[in-house]
Amino acid sequence: MMKIRKKDNSAYSKPDQKRRLELSYKNQKRVWAAIFLAPWVIGFVTLFLVPLIQSFLYSFYQLTPQVGQITQTFIGFDNYVYAFNTHVTQTSSFKVELLNTTGDSLINLPVLLIFSLFIAVLLNMKFRGRAAIRAIFFIPVILNSAAVATALGGGEAIAAILEQSGIDKIFDLEFYLMQTGMTPILVTFIVGLITRIYDILALAGVPILLFLASIQSVPKHLYEAAKIEGATSYEMFWLITLPNVSPHIVTVTVYALVDTFLTSPVSGIISDELNRQQWGLSSAMAWIYVGTILVMLGSLAVLAKGLKIGGSHYEN
Amino acid sequence: MKINIYDRVRASVQGYIEKVTEPRVMHRRNRKIKEISGAVLRYVFLIGLCFVILFPTIQQILMALRAPQDVNNPAVVWIPENWSILNIELSMMVLDYWDALLNTFKLSFVAMILQLASTALAGYAFSRLRFKGSNILFILVILTIVIPPQALSLAQYLYFRDLKLIGKEGAIYLMSGLGMGIRSGIFIYIFRQFFRGLPKELEESAMIDGASVFRTFWNVMLPNARGAMVTVGLFAFVWQWNDAYFVKIFEVSTASFPLLTMRLINAAENVYAALFYAGALNLVGQDIWENPLFLALISNVSALLMMLPLLFMYLFVQKGFVESIERTGIVG
Numbered sequence: 001m002m003k004i005r006k007k008d009n010s011a012y013s014k015p016d017q018k019r020r021l022e023l024s025y026k027n028q029k030r031v032w033a034a035i036f037l038a039p040w041v042i043g044f045v046t047l048f049l050v051p052l053i054q055s056f057l058y059s060f061y062q063l064t065p066q067v068g069q070i071t072q073t074f075i076g077f078d079n080y081v082y083a084f085n086t087h088v089t090q091t092s093s094f095k096v097e098l099l100n101t102t103g104d105s106l107i108n109l110p111v112l113l114i115f116s117l118f119i120a121v122l123l124n125m126k127f128r129g130r131a132a133i134r135a136i137f138f139i140p141v142i143l144n145s146a147a148v149a150t151a152l153g154g155g156e157a158i159a160a161i162l163e164q165s166g167i168d169k170i171f172d173l174e175f176y177l178m179q180t181g182m183t184p185i186l187v188t189f190i191v192g193l194i195t196r197i198y199d200i201l202a203l204a205g206v207p208i209l210l211f212l213a214s215i216q217s218v219p220k221h222l223y224e225a226a227k228i229e230g231a232t233s234y235e236m237f238w239l240i241t242l243p244n245v246s247p248h249i250v251t252v253t254v255y256a257l258v259d260t261f262l263t264s265p266v267s268g269i270i271s272d273e274l275n276r277q278q279w280g281l282s283s284a285m286a287w288i289y290v291g292t293i294l295v296m297l298g299s300l301a302v303l304a305k306g307l308k309i310g311g312s313h314y315e316n
Numbered sequence: 317m318k319i320n321i322y323d324r325v326r327a328s329v330q331g332y333i334e335k336v337t338e339p340r341v342m343h344r345r346n347r348k349i350k351e352i353s354g355a356v357l358r359y360v361f362l363i364g365l366c367f368v369i370l371f372p373t374i375q376q377i378l379m380a381l382r383a384p385q386d387v388n389n390p391a392v393v394w395i396p397e398n399w400s401i402l403n404i405e406l407s408m409m410v411l412d413y414w415d416a417l418l419n420t421f422k423l424s425f426v427a428m429i430l431q432l433a434s435t436a437l438a439g440y441a442f443s444r445l446r447f448k449g450s451n452i453l454f455i456l457v458i459l460t461i462v463i464p465p466q467a468l469s470l471a472q473y474l475y476f477r478d479l480k481l482i483g484k485e486g487a488i489y490l491m492s493g494l495g496m497g498i499r500s501g502i503f504i505y506i507f508r509q510f511f512r513g514l515p516k517e518l519e520e521s522a523m524i525d526g527a528s529v530f531r532t533f534w535n536v537m538l539p540n541a542r543g544a545m546v547t548v549g550l551f552a553f554v555w556q557w558n559d560a561y562f563v564k565i566f567e568v569s570t571a572s573f574p575l576l577t578m579r580l581i582n583a584a585e586n587v588y589a590a591l592f593y594a595g596a597l598n599l600v601g602q603d604i605w606e607n608p609l610f611l612a613l614i615s616n617v618s619a620l621l622m623m624l625p626l627l628f629m630y631l632f633v634q635k636g637f638v639e640s641i642e643r644t645g646i647v648g
Contacts, residue, residue: 025523032529033445037453040438040504043494048460051471058470119365122358135634136366141551142626143373145558145577148619197368209547217513255502258462270466271561279470286467293462 059283070279079284087281094269094285101264102292105257108203112256113249116204120211121237140198141205203259207252214248215241253300261293373620373627380404380617384604402599407617409594410583416574417625423485423568423575424556430492431552432545435500439507440533444519454508461501469565476566485573487566488556498555498562503548510544511537546636557626576622583618587611 059080062073087094123134178187222240231239261267266289273282383398384406407413442454473482481487491497495504514537522532538545560577563569569578583590588611591597597605604610 025529028529029445030447032533033441033447033450036437036441036445036533039434039493040495041453043434043491043496044456044460046475047472047491047494047496048463048468051468051475052463054471055467122362125358127355127358131635133362133366135630136369139369139373139627139630142554142630143623145560145622148558148580148623197365198372201365201369251505254458254461262464267464267466270464274466274469274565282466283470286464290463290467297462 055283055286058280059287061280063277063279065277075280079280080288083281083285083288087285089269089272092265092269094266097265097269098288098292101261101266102296105260105264105296108200108260109253109256112200112204112207113252115200116207116252117211117245119204120208120215121241123208123212124215137201137208138205140202141209144202144205203256206259207256210248210252210255211245214245218244250301250304254297257293257296257300261289373623376616376620379613380407380620382613384600384610384613403613403617404621406591406594406596406599407614407621409596410587410590410614411576411579411618411621412574412594413621416576416579419573420557420576421625423488424553426485427488427492427497427556428549428552430489431495431497431500431503431556432549434493434495434497435503435548436507436538436541436545438495438504440511440537442504443508443511444533444537445529457501457504460496461499461505465561473565481566483567483570485568488562488568491562492552492556498552498559503552506548507541507544510541514540546633550630550633554626580618580622584615587615 060074060076062075062078064071064073083094085095119137123130123137178184218241222244223236226236226240266285270282270285270289273285378394378396380403381399381401382396382403383400384402386397438457442450442457476482476487476490479490481490488497492500518536518540519532522536527535558577560581563575563578569575588605591605591611591614600610
C-alpha cells in the first residue's frame with residue numbers, strides 16, 4: 001500500500017511520470033487477471049476439458065468394468081447407431097424422447113419467453129404488495145428439485161387421496177369450457193396450458209429474474225422523455241422496453257433451452273445408462289444431446305441475426 | 317315564476333352535461349377508469365398465479381398434519397379432523413432428519429461460499445481485467461453451460477477416484493472451488509454482466525487514490541456488487557441443496573454422512589422398506605401401513621420436510637433477494 005501511495009504522489013508532482021504509472025497499472029491488471037482466473041482455468045482444464053475429450057473418446061469404445069480397471073474395445077460409431085436405432089427403455093426410447101424434447105422445447109421456448117417477459121413487466125410496475133408477490137414468484141425456483149419431484153411422483157399420490165375425498169379438481173374447467181361451445185381442440189389446448197402452468201412457472205423463475213434485472217437497467221430518462229412527449233405505456237413498452245431488453249432475450253433463450261434439456265427425460269435416460277455402467281453408450285448419448293443443443297442454438301443464433309434481435313438497440 | 321325555475325334547472329343541467337362531456341374531463345375520467353381497471357386486472361392475474369404457486373404447498377402441509385388413520389377419510393377435505401404430527405415424526409425417522417439436515421446445510425453452505433469466491437473472481441476478470449483472448453475464454457464459459465454434466469461424469473469420477481475423493485464431500489468442494497460446480501458458468505455470466513454495469517468512474521477514482529487492483533476489487537467493486545452476490549449465493553445454495561446428481565455420482569451421501577436429497581430419493585423408491593429399516597412400522601398399526609395411500613403420504617411429507625427449511629430460510633433472505641434484483645438493475 002505504502003509503496004503505491006508514494007508512487008502516486010510522485011505522479012502528481014511530475015506529470016511525465018504519470019504515463020509510466022498507467023502502464024504499470026495496466027500490467028498490474030494483467031497479473032491480477034491471471035490470478036483471478038487461475039482457479040477457473042485450472043478447473044476448466046482438469047475438470048472440464050480433459051473429461052470432455054475423454055468422454056468423446058469413450059463414445060467410440062465399448063467399456064466394460066473389470067476388477068480395479070476398465071477394459072476398452074474400439075467399436076467405432078456402434079454406440080451412436082445403437083442409441084438411435086435399438087435403444088429402448090421400459091416405456092420409451094432414447095430417440096423418441098430426444099425428438100419429443102426437441103419438439104417440446106421449440107414450442108415451449110416462445111411461450112416461456114413471452115410469459116416471463118410479461119410477468120417481469122408486471123412485477124416491475126409499482127403497486128401495493130409488490131415485494132410479497134415477487135417473493136412468492138421465486139418460490140418455484142427454490143422448490144424445483146428432482147428429488148422432491150420423485151418423492152411427489154408428480155403429485156399423483158396427493159391427487160389420488162383427494163380423488164377419494166371427492167375433490168380432485170377445484171372446478172372442472174374442461175366441463176365448463178365445453179359447455180360454452182368451444183371446439184374440443186381449443187379446449188384441450190387451454191386446459192393443457194393451465195394444467196402445465198405450475199411447470200411453466202417453475203421454468204420461468206430464472207428467466208423472469210433475468211428479464212426483471214434487464215428491464216431495470218433501461219435508462220430511466222428514456223421513459224421520462226417519452227412521458228413528456230405523451231407516449232402511452234403501451235408505446236413505451238414496444239419502443240423502449242422491448243428494444244432494450246432484446247439483448248437479454250438471447251441469454252434467456254440459451255438458459256431456457258439448456259434448462260429444458262437438463263430436466264428432460266433424455267437427461268434421465270443418459271443418467272440411467274451411466275448408472276448401469278453403459279459408459280460408452282451414455283457418452284455417445286450425451287454427445288448426441290450436445291449436438292442437438294448446439295444445432296438448435298446455432299439455428300436460433302442465425303435466426304436472431306436475421307431478425308436483428310440481440311444487437312444493442314442504443315449504442316451504450 | 318314557474319317557467320323561470322324550469323328554465324334555470326334546464327340551464328344548470330345542460331351546463332352540467334356540457335361540463336361533463338367537455339373533452340378534457342372525459343379524457344381524465346377515461347384515463348382514470350383505464351388505470352383502475354388495469355390495476356384490478358393486474359391484481360387478479362398476479363394473485364391467481366400466486367395462488368397456483370402456493371396452493372400445492374398449503375395442501376401438502378394440511379395433508380401432513382392429518383392423523384394417519386384419516387388418510388382416506390372422505391369426510392376430511394381440507395382441515396384435518398384429528399390433528400397429528402405422527403406423519404412428520406415418521407418421515408423424520410425415515411430421512412434421519414436432523415443429521416441429514418445438518419449435513420446438507422453444511423455441504424450447501426461451504427459449496428456456496430466456494431462458488432461465490434471462484435465465480436466472482438472469474439466474472440470480475442472477464443468484465444474488468446480484460447486482456448487479449450479474454451473473449452475467447454469467455455466463449456469457453458458458455459460452453460461449460462451448454463455441455464450436460466452427464467458427458468463429464470465418468471471421467472470426473474475416475475479422476476476423483478485417483479484423488480481418493482469418492483464418497484467424500486471434498487469432491488463437491490473441489491468442483492465448486494474451481495468454478496466447475498453446479499451451473500457455475502451461469503454464475504460467472506451473472507457476475508460478468510453485473511461488474512460490466514458498474515460505472516467506470518468507480519474504478520478510476522480508486523486507481524487515482526492509489527488502490528491496487530485487488531483493493532479496488534475487494535473494497536470498491538465487491539461491496540457495490542451485493543445484489544449479484546445475493547442472487548448468486550441464493551441460487552448456489554438452493555441448487556446444491558436440491559442436487560441429487562453430483563451427490564449420487566460421487567457417492568457423497570453415506571450412512572455416516574446422510575444427505576437429504578439422497579435419503580429422500582431412497583425413501584421415495586420404497587417407502588415401506590424405508591419405514592421398516594427406520595423401525596417406524598411399530599408406531600402405527602398394520603391396517604395403516606398396509607394402506608398404499610399412507611405410504612404415499614409419508615413420501616410426500618418427506619419431500620415437504622426437505623423443502624420447508626429452504627422456504628423458511630427464503631423468508632429471511634427474501635427481502636435482500638428481491639431488493640437485490642432492484643440493484644442488479646445497473647446491469648448493462
